[in-house]
Amino acid sequence: xxxxxxxxxxxxxxxxxxxxxxxxxxxxxxxxxxxxxxxxxxxxxxxxxxxxxxxxxxxxxxxxxxxxxxxxxxxxxxxxxxxxxxxxxxxxxxxxxxxxxxxxxxxxxxxxxxxxxxxxxxxxxxxxxxxxxxxxxxxxxxxxxxxxxxxxxxxxxxxxxxxxxxxxxxxxxxxxxxxxxxxxxxxxxxxxxxxxxxxxxxxxxxxxxxxxxxxxxxxxxxxxxxxxxxxxxxxxxxxxxxxxxxxxxxxxxxxxxxxxxxxxxxxxxxxxxxxxxxxxxxxxxxxxxxxxxxxxxxxxxxxxxxxxxxxxxxxxxxxxxxxxxxxxxxxxxxxxxxxxxxxxxxxxxxxxxxxxxxxxxxxxxxxxxxxxxxxxxxxxxxxxxxxxxxxxxxxxxxxxxxxxxxxxxxxxxxxxxxxxxxxxxxxxxxxxxxxxxxxxxxxxxxxxxxxxxxxxxxxxxxxxxxxxxxxxxxxxxxxxxxxxxxxxxxxxxxxxxxxxxxxxxxxxxxxxxxxxxxxxxxxxxxxxxxxxxxxxxxxxxxxxxxxxxxxxxxxxxxxxxxxxxxxxxxxxxxxxxxx
Amino acid sequence: xxxxxxxxxxxxxxxxxxxxxxxxxxxxxxxxxxxxxxxxxxxxxxxxxxxxxxxxxxxxxxxxxxxxxxxxxxxxxxxxxxxxxxxxxxxxxxxxxxxxxxxxxxxxxxxxxxxxxxxxxxxxxxxxxxxxxxxxxxxxxxxxxxxxxxxxxxxxxxxxxxxxxxxxxxxxxxxxxxxxxxxxxx
Numbered sequence: 127x128x129x130x131x132x133x134x135x136x137x138x139x140x141x142x143x144x145x146x147x148x149x150x151x152x153x154x155x156x157x158x159x160x161x162x163x164x165x166x167x168x169x170x171x172x173x174x175x176x177x178x179x180x181x182x183x184x185x186x187x188x189x190x191x192x193x194x195x196x197x198x199x200x201x202x203x204x205x206x207x208x209x210x211x212x213x214x215x216x217x218x219x220x221x222x223x224x225x226x227x228x229x230x231x232x233x234x235x236x237x238x239x240x241x242x243x244x245x246x247x248x249x250x251x252x253x254x255x256x257x258x259x260x261x262x263x264x265x266x267x268x269x270x271x272x273x274x275x276x277x278x279x280x281x282x283x284x285x286x287x288x289x290x291x292x293x294x295x296x297x298x299x300x301x302x303x304x305x306x307x308x309x310x311x312x313x314x315x316x317x318x319x320x321x322x323x324x325x326x327x328x329x330x331x332x333x334x335x336x337x338x339x340x341x342x343x344x345x346x347x348x349x350x351x352x353x354x355x356x357x358x359x360x361x362x363x364x365x366x367x368x369x370x371x372x373x374x375x376x377x378x379x380x381x382x383x384x385x386x387x388x389x390x391x392x393x394x395x396x397x398x399x400x401x402x403x404x405x406x407x408x409x410x411x412x413x414x415x416x417x418x419x420x421x422x423x424x425x426x427x428x429x430x431x432x433x434x435x436x437x438x439x440x441x442x443x444x445x446x447x448x449x450x451x452x453x454x455x456x457x458x459x460x461x462x463x464x465x466x467x468x469x470x471x472x473x474x475x476x477x478x479x480x481x482x483x484x485x486x487x488x489x490x491x492x493x494x495x496x497x498x499x500x501x502x503x504x505x506x507x508x509x510x511x512x513x514x515x516x517x518x519x520x521x522x523x524x525x526x527x528x529x530x531x532x533x534x535x536x537x538x539x540x541x542x543x544x545x546x547x548x549x550x551x552x553x554x555x556x557x558x559x560x561x562x563x564x565x566x567x568x569x570x571x572x573x574x575x576x577x578x579x580x581x582x583x584x585x586x587x588x589x590x591x592x593x594x595x596x597x598x599x600x601x602x603x604x605x606x607x608x609x610x611x612x613x614x615x616x617x618x619x620x621x622x623x624x625x626x627x628x629x630x631x632x633x634x635x636x637x638x639x640x641x642x643x644x645x646x647x648x649x650x651x652x653x654x655x656x657x658x659x660x661x662x663x664x665x666x667x668x669x670x671x672x673x674x675x676x677x678x679x680x681x682x683x684x685x686x687x688x689x690x691x692x693x694x695x696x697x698x699x700x701x702x703x704x705x
Numbered sequence: 706x707x708x709x710x711x712x713x714x715x716x717x718x719x720x721x722x723x724x725x726x727x728x729x730x731x732x733x734x735x736x737x738x739x740x741x742x743x744x745x746x747x748x749x750x751x752x753x754x755x756x757x758x759x760x761x762x763x764x765x766x767x768x769x770x771x772x773x774x775x776x777x778x779x780x781x782x783x784x785x786x787x788x789x790x791x792x793x794x795x796x797x798x799x800x801x802x803x804x805x806x807x808x809x810x811x812x813x814x815x816x817x818x819x820x821x822x823x824x825x826x827x828x829x830x831x832x833x834x835x836x837x838x839x840x841x842x843x844x845x846x847x848x849x850x851x852x853x854x855x856x857x858x859x860x861x862x863x864x865x866x867x868x869x870x871x872x873x874x875x876x877x878x879x880x881x882x883x884x885x886x887x888x889x890x891x
Binding site for chain 2: 235291294366435448459491498
């Protein structure tokens with residue numbers, strides 16, 4: 127029976143059926159649900175690693191030791207694991223190794239729009255790209271046979287619309303893969319210059335074989351509809367093209383996007399008068415076509431930015447206007463994402479805004495602290511940068527600037543890549559104040575456990591990294607734990623710690639309001655009483671439940687969860703908590 | 706059939722689109738459901754697409770192509786209007802949730818949305834929040850709206866009931882079945 131399955135769930139199913147034994151990942155939208163779905167399969171060892179580099183290395187170790195392994199990440203996660211990736215290309219594999227990377231065209235939940243296909247080329251690792259859930263499963267399984275056949279890791283490239291769309295998938299049985307023999311083989315696995323120099327030769331030979339394979343594999347297919355127009359596409363862009371153009375053009379669908387075929391493309395193009403390359407983001411396939419002397423239309427007709435749509439393709443290729451629609455003739459307010467009612471971060475940013483501090487920010491739900499009305503965050507670059515960038519800021523601007531500067535970083539992000547930045551501060555005599563926003567979970571990606579929560583991905587109790595002990599052992603002498611909803615105390619602590627001539631850490635501790643335990647804690651709602659002087663102090667919180675009705679403040683009881691933060695900031699005791 | 710489900714992150718649009726997707730499979734259609742995860746789920750505008758038919762390629766719906774728009778909030782119904790096909794229908798919950806630019810006072814919540822919509826397109830506006838309250842749980846707004854959608858799509862009601870039974874946790878089943886009936890009969 128066919129099942130409706132998310133692309134990510136289908137990749138997980140593919141891994142299961144392919145006999146995968148180990149999966150290690152760090153969460154990142156839009157890749158997270160692959161690893162979450164692996165949890166369904168008891169035959170697979172699965173874990174959340176502290177970051178993508180660690181995750182990749184766990185998978186690499188499992189592969190070298192003879193089992194099929196996988197690691198999954200979002201596009202920017204691949205940057206973190208890149209160091210391991212470039213060298214595992216040289217060592218090759220023992221058990222099959224697949225690295226799933228999900229790009230985020232349109233930046234639904236990311237800080238950039240990088241095109242991960244460049245990594246395949248740069249690291250000389252083959253890359254497959256499925257177009258729907260059924261292909262997600264099929265390509266995952268095929269990736270394992272190819273990995274072992276060609277002795278190479280394989281990238282599976284996904285995108286938001288493939289990862290997060292559900293389509294029909296036929297489930298099959300798992301094929302157990304016996305562990306491959308493990309033998310000491312330093313020439314293959316010890317990448318010091320004397321060995322690596324020989325492995326580079328192997329890599330180049332492998333690339334030649336893979337390029338030949340690309341000419342004949344069924345992963346790449348031609349659909350000849352007798353048209354003069356040809357379209358070369360892969361992944362979700364193929365689906366958009368197919369919907370827009372139907373059988374009015376010929377298609378070369380590329381399921382394997384690195385290395386790309388030459389003769390196949392030349393033969394396809396020879397039968398068409400005009401060839402379009404339809405690919406979101408960078409002209410990766412287009413540049414290859416042009417390099418082998420094929421005159422294709424690509425980024426001259428299509429944008430480098432964001433997601434494509436079928437009507438955009440129809441207009442560019444066939445010159446047909448998109449469907450008519452009812453336009454909105456007035457300027458309507460956008461609805462950007464906001465911190466939830468009851469969000470523990472709200473108390474922190476309320477204080478930081480009030481104190482007028484420069485805030486070096488990081489990646490997580492709390493990045494929303496950059497938006498009005500809390501508008502506290504000055505910078506957000508990448509995972510961990512809040513800590514190290516603040517150190518750089520202080521070094522260039524000096525002690526007075528430093529007294530008005532803090533870093534904010536979530537518990538999971540701190541584990542991911544905040545620790546090394548903090549070590550740098552201690553080692554190099556910095557005196558920054560770092561606020562770890564400990565909400566007891568990895569929030570933004572949808573509640574994954576991490577080394578500070580005390581539970582594994584399978585919800586088994588485990589040792590919990592103690593943030594206080596950790597910071598102290600690095601050499602931070604001043605570590606304070608505070609509840610960010612106790613705004614007066616929290617404000618005093620931030621003032622004291624930023625004044626210090628030594629580095630310090632404040633752990634802002636309050637669990638995410640969406641966690642089941644907090645949902646039980648936060649019952650009822652808050653109400654405004656007649657003591658209200660309309661000072662609008664509570665409006666400064668940017669709580670989605672509090673808004674103005676004329677000049678009166680009102681609390682929307684369908685959104686309020688009674689967290690009580692507004693009660694704490696009201697100077698007139700005019701807000702009451704009700705059960 | 707192209708159905709777009711719009712609302713505010715946290716309102717349960719994802720569950721609604723999954724129920725609809727599974728109903729379509731039971732009717733032997735090819736189906737695609739495009740979801741939104743990550744940052745946009747945090748109280749922002751959320752859009753999911755459900756498409757079914759003989760063969761579905763693209764999981765997304767373009768402007769002017771939705772047969773039905775199911776809106777969980779009235780401003781989101783208005784925002785989605787350009788996606789409606791000529792002759793299509795919007796089913797909208799009249800609930801108003803202020804977005805942050807309105808809360809901060811930077812903009813006003815548009816006035817008379819229902820009137821503006823019904824002047825231009827086929828609108829069925831209902832108070833799904835009151836209906837959910839009547840069913841016994843404010844969170845059942847999504848299933849009230851699913852009931853309305855079931856009625857509008859000319860499909861076998863039993864398929865919907867079976868799908869809800871398979872999707873919703875046991876302890877919430879009674880409330881949700883009640884919410885569905887209220888929506889179906891609105």
